[in-house]
Amino acid sequence: xxxKIRLGILGGGGDSLIGVLHRVASxxxxxxxxxxxxxxxxxxxxxxxxxxxxxxxxxxxxxFDTLIEEELKLPETERMQVISVLTPNFLHFPMAKKLLExxxxxxxxxxxxxxxxxxxxxxxxxxxxxxxxxxxxxxxxYPMIRQMKEMIASGVIGTVQKxxxxxxxxxxxxxxxxxxxxxxxxxLDPEKSGxxxxxxxxxxxxxxxxxxxxxxEVKEILADLNYVYSDxxxxxxxxxLLRFSEYVKGLIRTSxxxxxxxxxxxxxxxxxxxxxxxxxxxxNYLYHLTETEPLKVLxxxxxxxxxxxxxxTKLPPGHPEGIFDSMGNIYRGVARAIxxxxxxxxxxxxxxxGVRGMNFIEKVVESHQKGNxxxxx
Ligand SMILES: NC(=O)c1ccc[n+]([C@@H]2O[C@H](COP(=O)([O-])OP(=O)(O)OC[C@H]3O[C@@H](n4cnc5c(N)ncnc54)[C@H](O)[C@@H]3O)[C@@H](O)[C@H]2O)c1
Numbered sequence: 112x113x114x115k116i117r118l119g120i121l122g123g124g125g126d127s128l129i130g131v132l133h134r135v136a137s138x139x140x141x142x143x144x145x146x147x148x149x150x151x152x153x154x155x156x157x158x159x160x161x162x163x164x165x166x167x168x169x170x171x172x173x174x175f176d177t178l179i180e181e182e183l184k185l186p187e188t189e190r191m192q193v194i195s196v197l198t199p200n201f202l203h204f205p206m207a208k209k210l211l212e213x214x215x216x217x218x219x220x221x222x223x224x225x226x227x228x229x230x231x232x233x234x235x236x237x238x239x240x241x242x243x244x245x246x247x248x249x250x251x252x253y254p255m256i257r258q259m260k261e262m263i264a265s266g267v268i269g270t271v272q273k274x275x276x277x278x279x280x281x282x283x284x285x286x287x288x289x290x291x292x293x294x295x296x297x298x299l300d301p302e303k304s305g306x307x308x309x310x311x312x313x314x315x316x317x318x319x320x321x322x323x324x325x326x327x328e329v330k331e332i333l334a335d336l337n338y339v340y341s342d343x344x345x346x347x348x349x350x351x352l353l354r355f356s357e358y359v360k361g362l363i364r365t366s367x368x369x370x371x372x373x374x375x376x377x378x379x380x381x382x383x384x385x386x387x388x389x390x391x392x393x394x395n396y397l398y399h400l401t402e403t404e405p406l407k408v409l410x411x412x413x414x415x416x417x418x419x420x421x422x423x424t425k426l427p428p429g430h431p432e433g434i435f436d437s438m439g440n441i442y443r444g445v446a447r448a449i450x451x452x453x454x455x456x457x458x459x460x461x462x463x464x465g466v467r468g469m470n471f472i473e474k475v476v477e478s479h480q481k482g483n484x485x486x487x488x
Pocket of ligand 1: 121122123124125126127128129130149150151152175197198199200202220221222247248249312
């Protein structure tokens with residue numbers, strides 16, 4: 112019998128954006144066996160999709176409640192061990208809550224919930240359940256991001272003094288400028304998405320990335336959001352000033368109306384001895400700047416990289432790895448945690464990161480609504 116971890120998936124059907132990333136990532140280190148799930152609320156589409164990707168349909172369930180009920184009837188040695196929640200945001204909380212209450216490990220898409228309060232509730236339940244809970248801030252799995260984290264921690268750029276993170280996309284343009292389309296997408300519906308679109312969707316990646324690579328906590332923020340139309344309830348663009356302490360400051364610039372931009376996520380961290388720069392669209396290059404030496408370009412797989420970075424590189428240098436590999440590294444970290452094997456700190460984002468992310472979203476919206484004032488995170 113296979114000793115792979117039995118994985119279930121909620122959402123992520125053939126019509127979804129993110130499903131394929133999780134399926135491929137889970138297959139990457141031969142740790143998981145996709146066992147079933149609920150890929151789509153329409154049962155025919157659900158089973159049709161399972162047949163298409165070649166998994167047996169006996170554990171493809173009609174809905175989420177049936178999945179829990181039927182899986183609990185199975186002996187633990189056959190039951191799904193971890194479930195990935197890849198549905199629209201409003202379903203993350205009820206699904207993750209019930210999964211934790213019934214002893215399942217959970218991999219949850221971001222934003223973790225739709226409110227900070229829900230996030231805190233989930234954190235409490237997870238503490239009692241003592242199961243593994245990961246939030247897929249995907250980009251933290253990149254080898255050169257892990258290298259950046261280690262270089263900052265070991266003092267290569269000295270004391271961090273300026274942080275500038277940009278996350279620009281343009282995909283919402285055709286939706287936001289069309290009255291019918293902007294009323295129809297779940298991402299601009301507060302009932303389904305939560306109180307923020309741009310900050311909730313990509314601002315949280317930027318926030319998590321900053322805290323991940325620097326190991327520092329954002330203490331105060333001041334936000335200015337743009338909703339573009341008066342009938343639109345969700346931000347599609349926003350700038351957030353950050354204070355870490357009196358003398359360490361930064362900013363997050365996010366947009367979904369940056370026309371022509373694809374997934375331009377750029378992380379720039381400057382210390383008093385040097386700077387580190389990385390861009391998601393060219394993730395295999397980490398730039399190290401100093402005032403005294405020529406620019407250095409670090410790449411994955413070389414012995415000069417840290418153990419954590421090397422651990423997330425599968426092929427020799429010069430074989431570019433990308434977003435699938437990054438998510439694959441997060442899935443491997445979760446597999447190690449489930450199997451109670453050694454797991455480097457930072458191998459996968461945890462429920463605490465999910466809670467911080469939800470706090471950030473709410474504080475950003477609060478700051479904007481209060482007339483762009485400083486708010487404590
Ligand atoms: N980590 C990342 O970088 C990243 C990138 C994109 C999306 N996401 C997150 O992933 C989640 C899904 O985003 P998406 O873009 O794939 O959305 P999507 O709308 O493209 O797909 C959602 C999927 O969920 C299914 N679904 C809806 N209701 C369901 C239910 N009740 N039961 C089972 N399945 C159901 C739909 O059929 C569809 O397959 C969101 O929370 C989003 O924020 C994360």
